[in-house]
Amino acid sequence: MALKINAREVGSAAVVDVTGEVDMHNSPELRKVLKRLVGAKKPLIVVNMSGLDYIDSSGLATLVECLQGTMKNGTKFSIFGLNPRIKNIFTLARLEQVFRICESESEAVGAAPGGKSEG
Amino acid sequence: MALKINAREVGSAAVVDVTGEVDMHNSPELRKVLKRLVGAKKPLIVVNMSGLDYIDSSGLATLVECLQGTMKNGTKFSIFGLNPRIKNIFTLARLEQVFRICESESEAVGAAPGGKSEG
């Protein structure tokens, strides 16, 4: 399944919907989008993984880089919508404790200063 | 995707829901169900293909056998719910003209003496 990436604004947060499979072939696409948002110093970046079917180590590394970028910026980074398959991959890579993983978009976006939930 | 076959009664018709992929490996399962219904001299046998993702020549041959059986019985045989992929396979095998292909279950079942549509 092809990768689709869509960035949208929810209050002051940037929400990135990632659909399909992220692998070595297409993770540079995700990296470009996240890098741009980090550079723009968004107060909160949220990745919506509810449409994600697979992610490999290069995709995970992209998320780690984004997290590191936001920490340098003093901004926030959350992810949500991990299905069991994606959760399993985070466990394999021993990254479950590294990210702020939320249950829903409202929980993830709620952390943004002035952010309003959609769902 | 595994093959699932479910037979149910709609009025005096026997409706067989076929879900998944029919191929050389599992077409004997479909054959068994249809053969039993032909043997029971059901006035109308209807195959619901709306959940079908693939059918090979052994599955098509099974349907042709069933058609031949019902013709000997003087009973009726209809199929419905062919998605474009399945329609394409009927075309490849030059069987589009051979079967009574209906648009809906109600159309297919409507042909049964005393049969009432469900949907």
Added chain:
Amino acid sequence: MTDRLPEGDAMRLVLPCRPDYLLIVRRTVREFASMAGFAPAEVDDVVSAVDEACANVIRHGYGGPTSRPLAIECKNRTDGLEVRLRDFGRHTDPQQLRPGATKKRPAGGLGLVIIYEAMDEVNYASKPEGMELTMFKSFGTERSSGDGS
């Protein structure tokens, strides 16, 4: 969607010659043909042709399921996709491997009809051991509607 695969790129899949593996064959060939650049209906054609050809090797070439190998090779060409099937089963006169050439079992004989209808070129050849089937489908040719039977 993905761009077309580079010319000359090939995939080779070798499996025991048994019906339960046909599902893997269909999945793998479907993916390769999609990536090669075919439209969805053309991909379906390729999948059907390869599936039928493999079923025939199991049924007729080896005379039943066996753990002996069946090799499938898909190769990109600028104009389309070449598929090669190699078995190590019994010989059959390639002239017999056309739709309608042999007497059919009741309701049988559909496999070769599908293969020849789905692909643009179909060529069976005897090898020192077994048979080789080479098929080709070109990009973007609409199959003529099957009313000329």
Added chain:
Amino acid sequence: MTDRLPEGDAMRLVLPCRPDYLLIVRRTVREFASMAGFAPAEVDDVVSAVDEACANVIRHGYGGPTSRPLAIECKNRTDGLEVRLRDFGRHTDPQQLRPGATKKRPAGGLGLVIIYEAMDEVNYASKPEGMELTMFKSFGTERSSGDGS
């Protein structure tokens, strides 16, 4: 669902060593591992391990995408699934191919962590030409939760 595949049955897949083929690798291996009799989460483990190992061959073994071949073999055993990866790229000391053995690129080094966590046995070997990776995963073993990092 399907029964387990017969012991000793093997599938072999050979592809050019390029990232766009990883999707085919995942699909094909997923199907074989499901048929082999693994639970869904175990199938996911196998798919991740093979995908990561292939990505490493592209990235490090061949130093980038190439049309040279990568061969993947999956073999059923009564106790689990054996996967063998063969490349014809450069040599690396197998001792270096463990999580944390080499200095990581920033946010890199996750591939080997995943491979070793997902599979029960992982064994890299140098061949006269290229490397061979043999991995094994047994049926029905729950992976220990990854909190001991």
